Amino acid sequence: MDDRGRRPGRLGSAARAWARHPRWGLTVKAALAASLAWGVAQLVPGPAGEYPYYAPLGAVIATSTTLAGSAREGLQTVAAISLGAVVALGVDAVGYPNAVTVAVVVGLGVLLAGWRRLGTAATWVPTAALFTLIIGNADPFGYVAGYAGLTLLGACIGLAVTAVFPPLPLAPAQAELDRLRTTLADQLDDLVDGLRQESLPDEGGWRARMRAIEPELGRMRDAVDVAEQARRGNRRARRYAADVDHQYREARALESVSFLVQDVTELLREHERADAGWADIALGPRLRPATTDAIGAVADVVRTGADDDRVRAAVDRIEALADRIRDERARSGHDLFVAGSVLTTLRRSLRALTGREVPAAEG
Secondary structure, rough: OOOOHHHHHHHHHHHHHHHHHHHHHHHHHHHHHHHHHHHOOOOOHHHHOOOHHHHHHHHHHOOOOOOOHHHHHHHHHHHHHHHHHHHHHHHHHHOOOHHHHHHHHHHHHHHOOHHHHHHHHHHHHHHHHHHHHHOOEEEEEEEEEHHHHHHHHHHHHHHHHHOOOOOOOOHHHHHHHHHHHHHHHHHHHHHHHHHOOOOOOHHHHHHOOOOHHHHHHHHHHHHHHHHHHOOOOOOOOOOOOHHHHHHHHHHHHHHHHHHHHHHHHHHHHHOOOOOOOOOOOOOHHHHHHHHHHHHHHHHHHHHHHHHHHHHHHHHHHHHHHHHHHHHHHHHHOOHHHHHHHHHHHHHHHHHHHHHHOOOOOOO
């Protein structure tokens, strides 16, 4: 097929991924919600209508990457603003704005901002209290009605826009899954490279080969959790249900593999290094080649997914390692506990990646 035949498929795939990326959709929805909120605020009569800019503020606050998040953040922000306004009204009742009353409302606002139910919107408590005390001093109740009321109005508009165009952030979640997958495969490749050196790495050498897996794992969890939360109340969720379910299963598998890869990395760092005594070497030259082959084969499956040929190759190499360990145990009479632990970890990794028991190699 020529380039013209391939291009529509590429563009179609890119367009689907682009459409599911939350940042672009969030940008358009926030702009639309703010514009609608501003237009509606112009129709509000009375003192509250003198503060129309709070409506688009509420719309932006309530436009989130998930429908549930939009509702939660909108309600938390309005609650925080209302709480701050109540503090300011109470202080204003006993004194005009001055250094003392400013200190009191800010202090009380910061104290109340520690209420966990307000979430990230808690910082609005002292801000709202200060604004109400100073800006709304001439007409505090009218200002509070405009501030809290129009913010709530804007939040409702933002929530409505989000409900009409619900986000489903699959692309960022997949990007984090792919990034973690690559990091895990690279870590296994680093172990293979270390084992194949003419002289084993010392402890410092192994530490230099250890990658930061936990941060990658944390980012993956967050991205997949956001995609999972976005399914709630999302009319598009059914269309992409298979994609979301696949991502969730992949995330759980890679989470398990992450712990297993860290385990085998620690085993080799502790027991297969140049500065360990000969009796403490876990693998030695007899087991090292089969171990590197097995780790490298598992790394291929981690990097590319559970392709049948690669899985079969990994099974063969893992079972070849098992045979080699059995032979070495019979020859030496030693338990070879660490080598057995490496073998078990590789089997469990392959089981997590494929979702099935690892069959014994034929032959």
